[in-house]
Structures are given as C-alpha cells and as structure tokens.
Amino acid sequence: xxxxxxxxxxxRFMRVLGMARxxxxxxxxxxxxxxxxxxxxVQGVNAVVPWLRRxxxxxxxxxxxxxxxxxxxxxxxxxxxxALGLSFKxxxxxVFAEMAERLRERPEHLDGVLPHSPEADALATTRWVQAxxxxxxxxxxxDAPLAGSNAWLVGGDRSASGRPLIANDPHLEFQLPGIWxxxxxxGARYEAxxxxxxGLPGIVIGRTPKTAWGLTNGMIDDGDLWAETLDGAGRKYxxxxxxxxxxxxxxxxxxxxxxxxxxxxxxxxxxxxxxDAFPGYEGTPLSLRLTLMEPDADLEAFVDLGRxxxxxxxxxxxxxxxxxxxxxxxxxxxxxxRYRLIGKIPxxxxxxxxxxxxxxxxxxxxxxxxxxxxxxxxxxVGSRDVLVQANHAHTQGDQPHYLSHLYEPPYRAARIHELxxxxxxxxxxxxRVQRDVHNGCHARFKQRVLLPHAEAVRRMRPVVGALLxxxxxxxxxxxxxxxxxxxxxxxxxxLVRRTFEPILGRALVDRWMGLVNYVDSPLLExxxxxxxxxxxxxxxxxxxxxxxxxxxxxxxxLGLTVDTPWGAFHQLRLRHxxxxxxxxxxxxxxxxxxxxxxxxxxxxxFLHSRPAAMRVGASYRHVVDLAAPDAGRMIxxxxxxxxxxxxxxxxxxxxxxxxxxxxxxxxxxxxxxxxLRLTP
Numbered sequence: 126x127x128x129x130x131x132x133x134x135x136x137r138f139m140r141v142l143g144m145a146r147x148x149x150x151x152x153x154x155x156x157x158x159x160x161x162x163x164x165x166x167v168q169g170v171n172a173v174v175p176w177l178r179r180x181x182x183x184x185x186x187x188x189x190x191x192x193x194x195x196x197x198x199x200x201x202x203x204x205x206x207x208a209l210g211l212s213f214k215x216x217x218x219x220v221f222a223e224m225a226e227r228l229r230e231r232p233e234h235l236d237g238v239l240p241h242s243p244e245a246d247a248l249a250t251t252r253w254v255q256a257x258x259x260x261x262x263x264x265x266x267x268d269a270p271l272a273g274s275n276a277w278l279v280g281g282d283r284s285a286s287g288r289p290l291i292a293n294d295p296h297l298e299f300q301l302p303g304i305w306x307x308x309x310x311x312g313a314r315y316e317a318x319x320x321x322x323x324g325l326p327g328i329v330i331g332r333t334p335k336t337a338w339g340l341t342n343g344m345i346d347d348g349d350l351w352a353e354t355l356d357g358a359g360r361k362y363x364x365x366x367x368x369x370x371x372x373x374x375x376x377x378x379x380x381x382x383x384x385x386x387x388x389x390x391x392x393x394x395x396x397x398x399x400x401d402a403f404p405g406y407e408g409t410p411l412s413l414r415l416t417l418m419e420p421d422a423d424l425e426a427f428v429d430l431g432r433x434x435x436x437x438x439x440x441x442x443x444x445x446x447x448x449x450x451x452x453x454x455x456x457x458x459x460x461x462x463r464y465r466l467i468g469k470i471p472x473x474x475x476x477x478x479x480x481x482x483x484x485x486x487x488x489x490x491x492x493x494x495x496x497x498x499x500x501x502x503x504x505x506v507g508s509r510d511v512l513v514q515a516n517h518a519h520t521q522g523d524q525p526h527y528l529s530h531l532y533e534p535p536y537r538a539a540r541i542h543e544l545x546x547x548x549x550x551x552x553x554x555x556x557r558v559q560r561d562v563h564n565g566c567h568a569r570f571k572q573r574v575l576l577p578h579a580e581a582v583r584r585m586r587p588v589v590g591a592l593l594x595x596x597x598x599x600x601x602x603x604x605x606x607x608x609x610x611x612x613x614x615x616x617x618x619x620l621v622r623r624t625f626e627p628i629l630g631r632a633l634v635d636r637w638m639g640l641v642n643y644v645d646s647p648l649l650e651x652x653x654x655x656x657x658x659x660x661x662x663x664x665x666x667x668x669x670x671x672x673x674x675x676x677x678x679x680x681x682x683l684g685l686t687v688d689t690p691w692g693a694f695h696q697l698r699l700r701h702x703x704x705x706x707x708x709x710x711x712x713x714x715x716x717x718x719x720x721x722x723x724x725x726x727x728x729x730x731f732l733h734s735r736p737a738a739m740r741v742g743a744s745y746r747h748v749v750d751l752a753a754p755d756a757g758r759m760i761x762x763x764x765x766x767x768x769x770x771x772x773x774x775x776x777x778x779x780x781x782x783x784x785x786x787x788x789x790x791x792x793x794x795x796x797x798x799x800x801l802r803l804t805p
Contacts, residue, residue, distance in 0.1 A: 136378050137388050141402035144209070147418045148201040154420040162428065163197040166326040170195040183711065183769045184703040189381075195324075203324035204424070208417040210298065211449040213531050214348035215399070215413060217643070220636050221480035222350070227629055233658045234628060238637075238647045239480050242530040273516035273533050275559070275726060275743075276339035276452065277541055281460045282508040285549045286752030289456035289506070292555040293330055293339025294743040296728050301701040301712065301775070303763025305329075305745050309791055310431065317431035318791050320745045320761060327427045330745065332757055334791060335434045335458045337749035341514045343450035343466050346529040348415040349473070349492070351395055351485035355410050362393055362410075363486050369394070395491065411482055414492065416469045421447025426467075436461040443467045444498060452514035458751050462506035466519070470496045472526060479530055496526050513541045515726075534645050536565025536724045552758065555748040559727060560784055566645060566724040567601035567613060574620070574652045574669060581666035582673065589673035592616070592680075595687040603729070605692025605720045611685055612676065614694075614722065614736045619675035621648055621733065623668045624660050638733035642723055692718025695729055697739040699762065699778065701769070714763075714775050717782060747789060757789030 139145075152160070171194045178192050185192060209215075221239060228235040279290040297304055305320035310328060319331015330340055354363040361368040371391040378386040391398045396414040400406045422445035429442030439455040440463050450468025472493035483490040502519050506512045516533035544558045575596055583590055592612060599609030621644050626634050638644055651659035660668055680686065685694065697719045701712035719739050721729030730741035749757035762781040766773035780787070 133378055133380055133383075133386055137386070138402040140376050140378070140388050141390050141397050141399060142209075142413070143390070143392075143397055143418060144202060144205055145198065147420075148198045148205055150420050151201050151205075152197050156422065156425060159422065159424045159428070160197070162326055163200055163424065166200065167195050167197055182767065184701070187703060187708065200325050201424075203322055205417060207322065208449050209415075211342050212347050212415055212417055213344070214346060214350075215415060217531060217640055218348075218350045218480060218482065219411075220633070220640060221478075222482055223633055224629065224637070225478075225481055227633065231628075231658070233656075237651060237654075237657055237659050238625070238629075239478050240530045240643060241646070242479050273344070273537075273728070274341035275513075275515045275537060275541065275728075276341045276454050277511065277513040277515075277545065277558075278454050278456055278462045278464070278506050279545060279550050279555075280462060280506055280508040280510045281751075283511065283545075283548050283550055284750065284752075285551045286750050288458065288460055288750060288752035289462040290550060290552065290555055290748070290750050291337045291339055291454060291456050291462075292559060292746075292748045293341075293454070294559055294746040295330065295340065296730065296741050297744040298741050299697065299699055299739075299744065299762065301699045301704075301714065301763055302767035303744075303761055303777070305761040305763075306765065307759065307761060307787065311791075315428065315431045316791060318757075318789055319747060319759060323767070325424070327424065328431055329427060330747065331431075331759075332747075332749050332754055332789060332791075333431060333433060334754065336436060336439050336455055337457075337747075337751060337754060337757065338430060338439055338453060338455040339747070340454075341452045342516055343452050343468060344516050344529055344532045345416075345450040345466075345468065345470055346479055346527070346531055347417070347449055347468075347470075348413060349395075349479075350399070350482040351393070351412045351414075351490065352482040353393060353398065353410045353412050353485040359391070362412075364394075365486075365488050371398070393485070395485075409482075412485060415448070416450070416471065417448035419447060419469060421445070421469065423447050435459065436463045439463075440465050440503070454512065454514060456506075456749075456751050458754065460508060460751070462510075462512070463504065464506060464512050464514070465503040466501045466528075470501060470526070470528060472496055479527070500525055501528075511542065511545045513538050513545075515541060531643075534566065534642050534724070537726050537728070540565050540726055552748045552750045552756070556746075556758070556784070556786070559743070559746055559748070561726040562603040562720045562722075562729075563726070564601035564603050564610070564613070564722055564724045567599065569649055570613075570617065571597065573649050574665075577652075578666040578669050582670045585666065586670045586674060589670065589677060591687050592673055592677055603691050603695075603720055603722045603725050605695070605718045606690045608688045608690050610691030610722060611689050611694035611737070612680070612687060615676035615679050616672050617648075618733060618736055619679075620669060620672035623671045623675070624648060624651055635734040644733060645724075690718075691722075692720065695719055695722065695731070695737040695739060697729075697742070699775070711769055714778055719782075746786070748786075749789065755790060758786035759789045760786045 174192060174194055224238055225235060274295040276293040281288045284290050306323045308321045309318040317328040317331050317333050319328040321328050356368060361370055374390050376388045389401060391401055393412045395412050398410050399413040400411045426443045426446040430439055433439040433442050436455045436457040443453050446467045447469050450466060450470055453465050453467050456462040515538040517535045517538040518532040519528055540563055579593060595612050603610045651657045652665055655662055696716040698713060698715040704712040719729050721727040723730050728742050729739045731737050731739050745761045747759040760781050762778050764773040764775045764777050768774060
C-alpha cells in the first residue's frame with residue numbers, strides 16, 4: 126500500500142472503498158449454482174480449522190492472531206482483491222489530476238505528459254482543469270508497479286502439429302505465499318487443470334480435455350473520479366443544481382496496543398468519497414466508481430470455462446464475467462481459436478481528458494449503461510494467423526466505443542510478433558519466446574535520444590564517454606549475465622528526472638514513475654517533437670549530459686562499472702507480509718539475480734523511481750499444443766504450501782527461476798507415493 130503507510134492506513138482505505146460491502150452484494154446477488162459451489166468449498170476449508178487451531182502457522186503465532194472460520198464473502202474478497210490489483214484508474218487518476226493542477230497555466234506542457242486519448246485535446250483539458258479540478262491533488266499512496274501479461278495464439282497451419290498453440294504468462298506483483306495454487310480438478314461436467322487462486326474454487330487459467338485458454342489484463346479504463354461539491358456540513362453534495370444527501374456510516378478499526386480509529390464513510394450515488402480515506406487530504410472531495418464494485422458472475426464464468434469443450438463454448442461461458450476486463454484467448458483440439466475482450470465496460474462521454482476527474486455537479490457526467498454484448502473487440506483466429514495480447518492498445522479505429530487510454534507501450538507485443546514469424550512452431554518455441562529478454566525500448570531510445578546528441582555530449586563532458594559508448598554498443602540484451610542493462614536504466618531514470626522534475630517536482634515525478642511505463646512516450650516525444658516545451662532542441666544535449674553524469678555518480682555509489690551485468694543490479698526478493706527483521710530469513714526467498722525488465726517479454730518490472738528491485742513478473746506460465754493437450758506445461762513460483770518450514774513452501778521457485786515446467790496433466794498420476802487423509 127506504500128512504503129510509508131501503516132496497516133491502519135490500508136484498512137481505512139479498504140473500508141472507505143467498500144471492498145467488503147461489494148463482496149456481500151455479490152454473494153447476495155449470486156446465482157444458486159455459484160452460491161452452492163462456494164458453500165461447499167467453504168465447508169471444506171472449515172473442516173480443517175480445528176486442526177489448524179492446534180497447529181497454528183508461524184505468522185499467526187508471531188502476531189497472536191486467531192484462526193477464524195472461512196466464509197463465502199472471504200472467498201469473494203479474494204477475487205475482489207485480485208481485481209483491485211489489476212485496476213488502474215484509481216491509481217492513475219490522482220497522479221494525473223495533480224499534474225493538471227501543477228500545469229493549469231501550461232497547456233502545452235500538460236498535453237505532453239497526459240496519456241494520449243482520441244477524445245481529448247489540450248485546450249479543452251486546460252479549460253476543464255481551470256474550472257473544476259483546482260485543489261484536486263493526488264493522494265493515493267499505492268506503491269506497486271502496474272501489472273500486465275502476455276498471451277498469444279498461433280493458428281494450426283503455422284504450427285508443426287497442425288493444431289493451435291497457446292501460451293500465457295500473467296505478470297503480477299510477487300509475494301509469499303505464492304499467488305497461484307496449481308490444481309487438477311474434476312467433478313460432474315467440470316474437468317480442468319492449471320492455476321487457481323488460493324481461497325477460491327475453480328481454475329482461473331488452464332485447460333480442459335479439449336480446450337486451453339489464457340488471460341491478459343484488458344487495460345480498460347475501468348473507473349472514474351468525480352470532483353464533488355459539498356455543503357458546509359459535509360453531509361450533502363450538489364448535482365444538477367440540487368443538494369442530495371450523502372449516505373454516511375462510521376466503522377471502527379481496532380488495533381493492538383492503540384486506541385480505536387473511527388472511519389467516516391460517505392457515499393454519493395456514484396460511489397464513496399475516496400478522499401475520506403486520507404485524513405490529511407484538503408483538496409476537492411473526490412468520489413470513485415469502479416467496475417469491480419458492481420455485482421457480477423465471475424465465479425460462474427470460470428466454472429463454465431472448466432466445462433467448455435470448444436473454443437466457441439468457452440467464449441460464450443465467459444460472457445458473464447465482470448471485472449477487471451480481460452483479454453480471453455482460447456483454442457480447441459478441433460483447430461478453432463478465438464479471442465474476446467470480456468468484462469463490464471461503461472459507456473460515457475468525456476468533457477475533457479479521461480485521465481482527469483469528472484464534473485460531479487452534473488448528472489451528465491455519470492456513466493451510461495454497459496457496452497452491449499457483441500460490441501467489444503473479438504475475433505476468430507484463422508489457421509494462418511497469430512494473435513497477440515500484451516496489454517497494448519486495441520485497434521481503436523475498429524471499435525465503436527471508447528475503451529481506454531491506459532495501455533502499455535507496444536514493445537512486448539511487437540517482439541512477440543517478430544519471434545513468431547514463419548511456420549513450424551512448437552511448444553518448445555513458445556517457451557523460448559516466453560524467456561526472451563530483449564529490451565524493446567532501447568532501439569527507439571538510441572535513435573531518438575542517444576545518437577542525435579552523442580557528439581555534442583562528448584564535447585561537453587568527455588568523462589561520460591565510456592558510459593555513452595556502453596549504451597551505444599548495447600543491443601538491448603537484459604540477460605542476467607549481460608552488461609548494458611544497469612547503465613541504460615540509470616541513464617533513463619535520470620533523464621526522466623532532468624526533463625520533468627524542474628516543473629513537476631521530485632515527489633510528483635516519483636509517483637508518475639511509480640505507474641511504470643506511462644513515462645515512456647512523454648520522454649521520447651519530448652526529444653523528437655521540436656515543439657515540445659519539455660526538451661527544446663537546444664536543451665537536449667545538456668539534459669542527456671546531465672543524466673549521464675548523474676548515472677555515473679549512482680554507479681560509483683553502488684559500486685557498479687560500465688561492465689556490471691544486469692543480474693548484479695536487477696534482483697528479486699520474494700517477501701512474506703510478516704517478514705520483519707530477523708523473521709525475514711524464515712519467511713522470504715532471495716534475493717536472486719533476474720533477467721528481463723519493464724520492456725521485455727520475460728518481464729522483470731520495477732518502479733522506475735527506484736531501479737531496479739524487481740516487483741512484478743511472470744507469476745505463472747503455461748504452453749499448450751492443442752494437438753496433444755496432455756503434454757501441456759505449466760509453472761509458478763513459491764510452492765504449494767503456505768506453511769513456513771514446509772518443504773513445499775518454496776520448492777517451485779528454483780524450477781521457475783531456471784525456466785523449468787511441470788506437466789499439465791488432467792489424469793491422476795498412478796502409484797502415489799503418499800496418501801493424505803482428511804478427517805473432519
């Protein structure tokens with residue numbers, strides 16, 4: 126939640142956001158089958174609670190926490206928590222609102238840093254800021270990179286087997302115990318194997334006897350903030366010239382060794398006043414609506430995916446899915462392959478840039494209905510086609526409705542397409558693509574930033590020549606043992622700071638860089654657009670020279686040279702939430718040198734504001750050739766046990782780190798060497 130935040134801060138935020146409230150609504154609105162399934166799952170969990178109370182896990186003993194019985198709402202909260210981590214707008218909008226406030230008198234500067242949107246222009250945005258967003262400064266202290274994923278389908282005529290190939294690797298923030306629980310599940314018509322979420326029944330990503338599917342985040346604009354006008358007492362808000370009462374309730378947070386904290390929760394018809402979660406916030410009150418807070422049928426969608434026996438049936442099964450919107454890729458053993466963007470997406474008009482808060486004083490700014498079924502991106506993948514979904518932009522020209530402006534740069538998608546040229550592809554080829562660590566941004570950076578100014582920099586500051594030579598010679602290889610990565614990322618980091626900090630300030634640039642790859646386009650455009658106010662042509666060599674100098678100072682402080690390999694700088698530590706002080710040795714794994722970076726297929730994401738401690742990467746991988754689904758492969762990190770001290774707490778991590786896999790079998794292996802008997 127933030128490196129300076131406390132657990133009370135996080136608790137307050139979740140209560141104001143209304144996570145438990147939303148989970149209860151889902152439970153009460155759920156269908157009979159979904160409720161029955163959750164009830165049965167909960168009974169299974171609670172059957173072992175008495176045993177757990179006699180053998181409490183280490184973290185429960187350290188914290189003095191009791192083990193309580195599991196409920197269906199707890200399971201739904203697991204799903205909602207995953208959705209919140211994949212939802213972007215509640216994190217990006219406050220940052221861009223603060224930028225708009227800082228740049229309210231500089232429309233050209235603002236236009237250069239906001240994400241591109243087909244529905245906004247700088248003049249309209251500036252007028253909106255001047256009229257409505259004054260004081261709506263950023264406040265959400267969420268401290269984690271935004272997560273993406275890779276998935277692709279190769280048509281049967283392009284594969285060696287004659288049937289489609291599918292690969293998927295969801296990128297999530299790492300934690301221990303691991304996010305995923307590998308499972309093979311059978312029951313009635315349900316039969317699937319892959320990864321499940323601990324706390325929820327069913328396979329999230331995997332295969333059936335005849336189908337296989339993958340998911341990536343749709344990167345949809347899935348929420349909005351509204352700048353609200355309150356009365357003097359803070360109990361009413363103004364809409365269409367009238368005062369409406371706020372729904373108000375209080376909740377109490379009890380913490381060991383501290384006085385109770387009373388949280389006031391106020392809600393408009395759109396959603397909670399999220400600014401109430403931050404006691405020190407003094408700006409414009411902001412309400413928030415997220416698609417993930419709407420009642421949905423997510424569980425039923427995943428259950429039906431495990432029953433589907435064709436690609437068409439899989440697409441139909443996922444229609445009820447709610448949030449966050451996902452790219453669903455699916456193929457079957459008959460050779461059919463399909464794609465669809467699934468999830469709820471609101472229809473709405475934008476008065477200005479969609480990154481910014483909306484005008485809460487008019488109901489015209491409210492969301493309309495959901496985009497109708499059949500009007501979101503979908504495709505039948507031909508036998509000679511390759512379809513890639515790597516969080517990049519959907520083709521807006523083919524879409525009748527606004528979907529998003531929050532996409533990842535196209536580097537991963539372009540590299541995947543490049544590697545999938547030709548024919549005769551195999552499952553081994555798919556794994557090689559998943560392991561690729563070519564930095565797709567480096568070539569553009571070299572062409573647009575380094576080469577045009579290299580000679581001027583050498584004249585201005587000869588001492589940076591060796592570092593500049595390293596960057597010019599580097600081909601973008603972010604293998605753990607290859608030099609170039611540490612030096613490039615340090616220079617990139619400091620060039621962002623040199624370019625944008627003089628006007629935006631360090632704290633705001635830190636928060637912007639915390640959104641990860643949204644700084645990429647503004648930086649490159651500042652160095653190529655001669656009309657850009659951020660890096661005028663006459664200042665570019667000076668900015669680059671300063672960034673190289675800053676990087677050299679960092680390298681000296683960190684003990685790095687121009688030959689230091691990437692893995693010596695870019696490392697991963699798998700952390701447990703209870704890992705504090707001497708407990709870290711028991712709970713954590715690592716640090717490990719890691720390949721990949723923010724712009725590679727094999728992602729090794731970190732906060733650009735604090736390179737290069739890896740935070741996000743491939744949490745799970747699978748590859749399935751639909752000619753032989755039983756030969757599918759999968760892997761995750763961590764282990765199958767959440768018990769610290771168990772030999773299965775982290776035994777999958779070495780295999781995951783060395784690109785190993787496990788068989789993706791539906792059949793129960795013969796001759797088990799161990800039997801576990803569960804007695805209620």
